[in-house]
Amino acid sequence: MLFDSLKRRIVLLCIVALSVIWLGALAISYLDARKEVRELFDAHLAQAASLLAAQSGAELEEIDTDHAVDLHKYAHSVSFQIWNAGTHLGLHSANAPATALGTRDEGFSDREIDGVQWRVFTSWDQERENLIYVGEKVATRDHLLKEMVEHLLQPMLYALPLLALLLWLAVYLGLRPLDRVTAEIARRDPQRLDAVDAIGAPSEVRPLIGQLNQLLARIAESLDNTRRFTADAAHELRTPLAAIRAQAQVAQGSHARDEQDRAIQQVLRGCDLATHLIEQLLTLARLDASSRPACEPVELRALVAEVLAEVAASAVNTQVAVALEEGDSLQLQIQPGLIRVLLRNLLDNAIRYSPAGSEVSVAIHTGNRNAIIDVLDSGPGIPADQLERVFDRFHRVLGSAQPGSGLGLSIARRIAEIHGGSILIQPREEGAGLRVRTTLPVR
The missing domain is CATH 3.30.450 (Beta-Lactamase)
Incomplete structure (x- = not known):
């Protein structure tokens, strides 16, 4: 035109x-x-x-x-x-x-x-x-x-x-740097995501090249994360699948009824672990691919109480008490399904690592126009040099005998981030255990 x-x-x-x-x-x-x-x-x-x-x-x-x-x-x-x-x-x-x-x-x-x-x-x-x-x-x-x-x-x-001829010539010469950048991008291989050279480009074009380079950097980072995610997921899935195969072979080769039952129980346990890992992987993949979720007004205290009721059965099995401390009601603009996943992951970790006879408590309060959710456990804690690394995907604290995928905290942090919030892990001020603090903005 x-x-x-x-x-x-x-x-x-x-x-x-x-x-x-x-x-x-x-x-x-x-x-x-x-x-x-x-x-x-x-x-x-x-x-x-x-x-x-x-x-x-x-x-x-x-x-x-x-x-x-x-x-x-x-x-x-x-x-x-x-x-x-x-x-x-x-x-x-x-x-x-x-x-x-x-x-x-x-x-x-x-x-x-x-x-x-x-x-x-x-x-x-x-x-x-x-x-x-x-x-x-x-x-x-x-x-x-x-x-x-x-x-x-x-x-x-x-x-x-x-x-008109002179203006056309002047515009043509003036826009040649833009043509050069266009030609350079057109000649690029789809896998080449390094920065576009801005040397010699006029000052009006440099911001465009700068934004393009930032986009390329984000794409490269996203692809690297996807590759690492795929490699880590394949590695993590290989372990429960190998265990399931081994137990199935034991059950197949055994003639003793008790030994077959134990092997089948291990197969079922391996299937549960694999199912949980796959669910966590799918959740993390959806979070990585999504932008800000569609939020709705939710009464936070009621939502936390519902999640506590859901994890109560697993807490009883490990002889750990769960409690919601007294506090004011608070309404937030959040995506309730994602916040439910965040709370469940944090509570599952707290219950799993707390010793029998201890208590996991949840406290809700406000500060600086933020809603703060504290999950406190009585577990062994985490070494100071690993407090940030535990948010890395598939990272497990050395020496931990508890089963898990190493994805729960990564998913919780990602959910907090897409809501504009954050998660911080600190040692408790009194006694053993950790304080996992989730901060969500009040809108």
Whole structure:
């Protein structure tokens, strides 16, 4: 299309702008020139009338106007009349009409005679015996102004195509760095995600190249995360699948009923572990691919109570008590399904690592326009140098005998981040265990 090209758009807009400015200047010049030309012609008429008035009556009668030679192409458009006593036509130019040219006894006037418009200056001679009219055809003045406008327009008609060509050349040369960047990107292999060279690019293009390089960096990081995720997922799935296969072979090769039952129980346990790992992987994949979720108003304390009720059975099996501390109700704009996953992962970890007979508690409070959820356990804690690493995918604390995928905290942090919040792990101020603090903004 016409405006699809940046070069054509710039050239056309410049030509239109110059044309508007040129035409505006031409209109102003024309109006000013018309005023000056009319004043100049009026001055000539007044001057001619004063020269005729300065001559004596006898001298004027001796002038032969019938055989006078026109010395200029516009001479026939100027006429004069001398009326004796203002009533009888005396000396006059050959092209003067028989009717009095003017309509006034003194000064300038306009009159139409036989379809011809005249501009006339009227004056008496010194003795006030002769009334002198000197007139000029208005058509001659208009013709001169028309020629003046044409002469002003002609350079524009020749200059605009030349100007358009020069502008096109200037725009082409000015946008060559952008063409170079376009060509470089077009030649790139899909796997090449290194930064585009901005050396030599104009300052207007550098922000675009900078944003493009940032996008390429984010894409490269996303691809690297995807590759690591795929490799780690394959590695983590290999372990429970190998265990399931081994136990299935034991059950297949055993003839003792008790040994077969134990092997089948191990197969089922391995299937549960594999299922849990796959669910965690799918959840993490969905979180990585999504942007901010669709939120809705949720009463946070009621949601936490529901999740505590869901994990109560597993807590009873490990002889761990769960409790929700007293506090005010608080309504948040959140995605309840994702926050439920976050809370369940944190509570599962707390219950799994807490010793029998201990308690896992949840406290809810506010601070700095944030909702704060603290999950406190009585477990062995985490070494200080690994407090941040536990959020890495598939990371397990060395020496831990508890089963798990190493994805729960990664998923919880990602859910908090897409809600605009964060998760922080700290040792408890009193006694053994950890405080896992989730901060969510109150909107």
